[in-house]
Amino acid sequence: MKPIYQRIADDLREQIADGSLPPGGKLPTEADLREKYGTSARSTVRQGLSLLVNEGLIVPRRAKGYFVREMRPLVYRPQSKFRRRPPEVDIYTHLLVSEGDERRPSQDIEVSIVEASTTVRSRLQLKSTDLVAVRRRTRRLDGEAYNLNDSYAALSLVEGSEWMMPTDVARGTNQVLAELGKELVRALDEIYVRMPTPEEVRRLQLGPGTPVAEHVVTTFAADDSPVQVTINVVPGDRHVIVYERVKDPDDFEQRPRSNWGAE
Amino acid sequence: MKPIYQRIADDLREQIADGSLPPGGKLPTEADLREKYGTSARSTVRQGLSLLVNEGLIVPRRAKGYFVREMRPLVYRPQSKFRRRPPEVDIYTHLLVSEGDERRPSQDIEVSIVEASTTVRSRLQLKSTDLVAVRRRTRRLDGEAYNLNDSYAALSLVEGSEWMMPTDVARGTNQVLAELGKELVRALDEIYVRMPTPEEVRRLQLGPGTPVAEHVVTTFAADDSPVQVTINVVPGDRHVIVYERVKDPDDFEQRPRSNWGAE
DNA sequence: AAGTGGTCTAGACCACGCA
DNA sequence: GCGTGGTCTAGACCACTTA
Numbered sequence: 001m002k003p004i005y006q007r008i009a010d011d012l013r014e015q016i017a018d019g020s021l022p023p024g025g026k027l028p029t030e031a032d033l034r035e036k037y038g039t040s041a042r043s044t045v046r047q048g049l050s051l052l053v054n055e056g057l058i059v060p061r062r063a064k065g066y067f068v069r070e071m072r073p074l075v076y077r078p079q080s081k082f083r084r085r086p087p088e089v090d091i092y093t094h095l096l097v098s099e100g101d102e103r104r105p106s107q108d109i110e111v112s113i114v115e116a117s118t119t120v121r122s123r124l125q126l127k128s129t130d131l132v133a134v135r136r137r138t139r140r141l142d143g144e145a146y147n148l149n150d151s152y153a154a155l156s157l158v159e160g161s162e163w164m165m166p167t168d169v170a171r172g173t174n175q176v177l178a179e180l181g182k183e184l185v186r187a188l189d190e191i192y193v194r195m196p197t198p199e200e201v202r203r204l205q206l207g208p209g210t211p212v213a214e215h216v217v218t219t220f221a222a223d224d225s226p227v228q229v230t231i232n233v234v235p236g237d238r239h240v241i242v243y244e245r246v247k248d249p250d251d252f253e254q255r256p257r258s259n260w261g262a263e
Numbered sequence: 264m265k266p267i268y269q270r271i272a273d274d275l276r277e278q279i280a281d282g283s284l285p286p287g288g289k290l291p292t293e294a295d296l297r298e299k300y301g302t303s304a305r306s307t308v309r310q311g312l313s314l315l316v317n318e319g320l321i322v323p324r325r326a327k328g329y330f331v332r333e334m335r336p337l338v339y340r341p342q343s344k345f346r347r348r349p350p351e352v353d354i355y356t357h358l359l360v361s362e363g364d365e366r367r368p369s370q371d372i373e374v375s376i377v378e379a380s381t382t383v384r385s386r387l388q389l390k391s392t393d394l395v396a397v398r399r400r401t402r403r404l405d406g407e408a409y410n411l412n413d414s415y416a417a418l419s420l421v422e423g424s425e426w427m428m429p430t431d432v433a434r435g436t437n438q439v440l441a442e443l444g445k446e447l448v449r450a451l452d453e454i455y456v457r458m459p460t461p462e463e464v465r466r467l468q469l470g471p472g473t474p475v476a477e478h479v480v481t482t483f484a485a486d487d488s489p490v491q492v493t494i495n496v497v498p499g500d501r502h503v504i505v506y507e508r509v510k511d512p513d514d515f516e517q518r519p520r521s522n523w524g525a526e
Numbered sequence: 527a528a529g530t531g532g533t534c535t536a537g538a539c540c541a542c543g544c545a
Numbered sequence: 546g547c548g549t550g551g552t553c554t555a556g557a558c559c560a561c562t563t564a
Contacts, residue, residue, distance in 0.1 A: 003551080003552060003553090004552085004553080005552080005553090010461075013461070029529080029530065029531085030530080030531070031529085031530085039553080039554090040553095040554080040555080041552095041553055041554045041555065041556090042531095042555090042556090043306060043552090043553070043554085044552075044553060044554085046531090046532095047552085047553095050313075054317045054458070054471075054472075055458045055459075055460075056457060056458045060530095060531060060532090061530090061531080061562095062530075062531055062532075062560075062561055062562080063529075063530045063531060063532095063560075063561040063562040063563080064530065064531080064561090064562065064563090065529095065530065065531080066531085191454075191476075192499070193456050193474050193475065193476045193497075193499030193502070194319060194474065194499050194500075195317070195318045195319045195472055195474060196318075197318075198273075198276070208317075209317075209458055211456050211457065211458060211474030211499065212456065213454075213456045213476070234456075236455070236456030236457055236474065237457075239456070266532080266533060266534090267533085267534080268533080268534090292548080292549070292550085293549080293550070294548085294549085302534080302535090303535080303536080304533095304534055304535045304536065304537090305535095305536090305537090305550095306533090306534070306535080307533075307534060307535085309550090309551095310533085310534090323549095323550060323551090324543090324549090324550080325541075325542055325543080325549075325550055325551075326541075326542040326543045326544080326548075326549045326550060327542090327543065327544090327548095327549065327550080328548095328549065328550080329550085527563100527564085528562105528563090528564085529561100529562085529563085529564100530560100530561080530562075530563095531559105531560090531561085531562105532558105532559075532560080532561100533557100533558085533559075533560105534556105534557080534558085534559100535555100535556085535557070535558105536554100536555100536556095537553105537554085537555095537556105538552100538553075538554070539551105539552085539553085539554105540550105540551075540552075540553100541549100541550090541551080541552100542548105542549080542550085542551100543547105543548090543549080543550105544546100544547090544548090544549100545546090545547090545548105
């Protein structure tokens with residue numbers, strides 16, 4: 001026999017899945033559920049509801065009730081059209097534009113000097129005593145944060161340059177790095193999926209049960225030395241990452257058994 | 264004044280972050296914390312601990328205590344070397360090979376006929392009455408599940424073909440589709456980040472606080488008709504998605520302001 | 527004022543792992 | 546047998562929203 005709180009969660013989850021509790025809809029109150037399941041200790045009912053909260057399915061609103069989380073406001077936009085040219089990785093195309101909506105983009109930029117975290121240090125191949133500069137950006141659409149974008153570079157490289165100005169750099173910070181003799185020619189991308197830290201919850205105004213993707217881009221100069229590490233953090237409930245691939249005929253010859261797509 | 268349960272969570276979280284509670288280390292017991300914070304209702308202490316559980320930082324082990332979650336057993340393997348050739352999207356390279364480990368791969372395959380979910384139906388451009396075949400694979404390394412890989416295709420296309428055999432198809436299912444007149448030439452990739460469903464928790468043996476990435480690959484034939492939808496679900500704690508990009512000189516001309524990497 | 531969820535109290539019995 | 550976390554009881558006071 002399953003515990004009561006799990007039965008509560010299972011029943012409600014199913015009602016959400018089959019649409020009898022639609023997005024935005026109101027769930028029974030704790031008191032309703034207490035009665036319905038004959039349990040009547042609030043904690044048992046709350047335990048069941050908290051499961052759904054942590055799955056990101058419902059949100060409690062103080063003094064109002066529990067509500068089914070609204071569908072993600074995402075319209076994914078496939079990349080243009082079939083291309084002969086090789087697959088462009090069009091990752092983190094931000095797809096928040098609901099048809100016809102005009103949303104005002106804005107960003108905060110903040111630059112500071114810090115000790116490198118392990119993540120950054122290992123990718124930039126720094127000694128533990130080296131300092132790094134960090135360019136922190138919080139990007140918003142209509143005030144809603146949708147992306148944290150923190151770039152790290154060795155302080156010795158960017159000190160005194162425009163890279164450290166906490167303002168928009170019209171020609172791009174990568175151009176600034178090129179002028180410093182470090183043109184970026186290669187990038188290594190890593191994507192992690194995890195729950196957010198409390199700081200990320202605050203900066204991105206995340207609801208409960210919302211995981212994030214952490215996209216770490218390490219960029220290299222022509223001599224293969226790492227120049228910059230950029231850490232993007234995007235909320236799982238506000239993004240879909242989309243890109244398109246075209247089959248490379250060479251690829252087919254080189255790896256005849258490749259199960260492209262299914263693999 | 265912050266609630267007690269939040270102070271408990273904050274204090275422990277900090278100790279985990281600064282290493283005084285190392286991965287695999289044992290946390291104070293509920294009774295210890297009850298005493299330390301002078302609260303002494305178990306529920307308060309448990310509420311604090313459950314925050315950390317849902318953040319994926321700790322795991323409770325029945326009758327033993329709470330433990331800091333072990334580091335992800337990931338060794339990320341950067342793609343070979345600098346390439347003149349355009350960026351290959353080497354996504355979902357499964358990087359579970361800790362140096363020197365030999366891990367035995369295995370998979371279950373199960374084929375059935377179902378009604379198409381909304382996700383599948385819209386991508387395959389099916390009518391709601393159309394049936395689809397699904398080829399479900401659970402992939403394991405040393406018995407540990409690390410990937411769910413479910414492929415969907417219109418039943419009318421694959422019925423009676425080798426695609427529907429619940430066994431390994433040596434030449435690849437994509438080759439089977441090609442022989443059916445549907446060579447796959449293009450793919451659209453979407454990646455979502457979310458909490459797992461209970462079924463996914465079961466199939467992937469996920470711990471609490473573990474989000475998943477859902478990688479949806481829609482593949483198209485030369486006439487631009489969608490042929491197959493593959494849904495990969497990978498646990499956030501057992502994967503890192505890695506790929507490499509090389510700067511395309513054309514790209515630089517076409518989009519001079521592109522902030523490649525930082526963007 | 528009534529109803530909601532947020533926090534907390536002070537217990538209870540159970541299943542499980544270990545010495 | 547003892548200590549651990551898992552589940553549950555039966556309340557309390559609070560902050561906040563809505564009527």
